[in-house]
Amino acid sequence: MTGAVRSRGPGRRPGPTETREAILASARELFAEKGYDGASLRAIAREAGVDPALVHHFFGNKEGVFIAAMRFPVDPGRLLPVIMAAPRERLGETMVRTFLEIWSDADRRAPILAMLRSAMTNERAAAMMREFVSSALFARAGAAADVPLVNVQSAAGQLIGVMLLRYVIRVEPIASVPEEELVTLIGPSIQRYLDHSAP
Amino acid sequence: MTGAVRSRGPGRRPGPTETREAILASARELFAEKGYDGASLRAIAREAGVDPALVHHFFGNKEGVFIAAMRFPVDPGRLLPVIMAAPRERLGETMVRTFLEIWSDADRRAPILAMLRSAMTNERAAAMMREFVSSALFARAGAAADVPLVNVQSAAGQLIGVMLLRYVIRVEPIASVPEEELVTLIGPSIQRYLDHSAP
Known part of the structure; x- marks a missing residue:
């Protein structure tokens, strides 16, 4: 759990930048732990405490999350x-x-x-x-x-x-x-x- | 100065294995310090406390010393x-x-x-x-x-x-x-x- 989204106090919704960063942090953790094939979009969303639809919204698919999370310089x-x-x-x-x-x-x-x-x-x-x-x-x-x-x-x-x-x-x-x-x-x-x- | 040759007590001449190892140790030190071009056979011999002729005897030339010192697997x-x-x-x-x-x-x-x-x-x-x-x-x-x-x-x-x-x-x-x-x-x-x- 990276907490970047949930650790904010109540009453304030995380902005898109924070949500994006939280997803990337979870993705890095899960890709490192389980490898590319083993880390599912659903698990990354769960770890970040966001809806899987948001992950799709920001990154399209798992490949997109990986490229962004690993700062892969070529798409x-x-x-x-x-x-x-x-x-x-x-x-x-x-x-x-x-x-x-x-x-x-x-x-x-x-x-x-x-x-x-x-x-x-x-x-x-x-x-x-x-x-x-x-x-x-x-x-x-x-x-x-x-x-x-x-x-x-x-x-x-x-x-x-x-x-x-x-x-x-x-x-x-x-x-x-x-x-x-x-x-x-x-x-x-x-x-x-x-x-x-x-x- | 690696000392592997000179550190023996007086009255005992270092054997060929010890001399060879002393040359390789000096070579590793000098190649790391001065690079391949900067390390001369003469300096390697001096550092090992041996005659340059012995370096030629064991390794032929600088390339031979390098290959042996770096454990380069291909000659x-x-x-x-x-x-x-x-x-x-x-x-x-x-x-x-x-x-x-x-x-x-x-x-x-x-x-x-x-x-x-x-x-x-x-x-x-x-x-x-x-x-x-x-x-x-x-x-x-x-x-x-x-x-x-x-x-x-x-x-x-x-x-x-x-x-x-x-x-x-x-x-x-x-x-x-x-x-x-x-x-x-x-x-x-x-x-x-x-x-x-x-x-």
Whole structure:
């Protein structure tokens, strides 16, 4: 019980900001305790002392709560349509360009790296990330592009690995080549994975 | 001064194991303090209280000392000739197969992950890894295959990212597809980077 909503004195109803924060606090607690799959919207609402309808109202669905609670810097629900709007044969370069755009912004990169760091050092964080990226990120991207999941994941691996070398280890020359050069270099590899259509 | 060699009483000469350990202890200290480039073989020998010739005798060169001191589980000096022995057009799949062979062994994977983890959380570790992978790993691989460094690094990024998803985050299905399926899937992407010959 986070108490952020209920701890106020009687006679004063909590404002939307407080309610939202209370839901997020409960969500963080429950996701950490039970993992992404184990934490239900209903339980999060109960823990926050609010009606489940309010959780829907603020965040849409469990994925939305997770993204907000974990301060996940990228909303796959918004990002994916942007990428998928590209012509099929330019999906690879569009993905590389979109990801570089996000990572080159230190403010957006920081929480992604924080998440990767905790997944690398903490089994519970790894489990949470695993469930989330599986169900929210990869499954959806695979379905949208009609490619096998393992192909989507190989492409994601390519992007994650380059991000590590460019922005974390900062090894030269990949740390400082212009973005467009990387798009040209890596785009076709990503495209190759996406061109394999699902069996 | 680690003292492991000199702290013995007079009249007893340190054995080769003790000398070797003293050199490694000094090396760890100096690499951590000054980074890979900043720590000289001469300084490591001085710190260990041994003749520089002994360091050469035990470890060959600075790269050898580093690999042993950091318990780096892969010796690029041994690995590279194995990979480069493959026919040029099969370099990609050979690399993927060789790396999967190393990673699938938990004992060999652990120190690689430990190194990645500290590079992700500690700027000094990142700097050390950066210098080492630049000068020992990438530069040598690039020269051997006659491809631009940024291509070698894109290939490395692909391999590192897949390792993270397969063995750390353990997201399905990439965590459990057979190795040969990954070789077929990822090999051509690696090959593509290596087929770009240096300008």
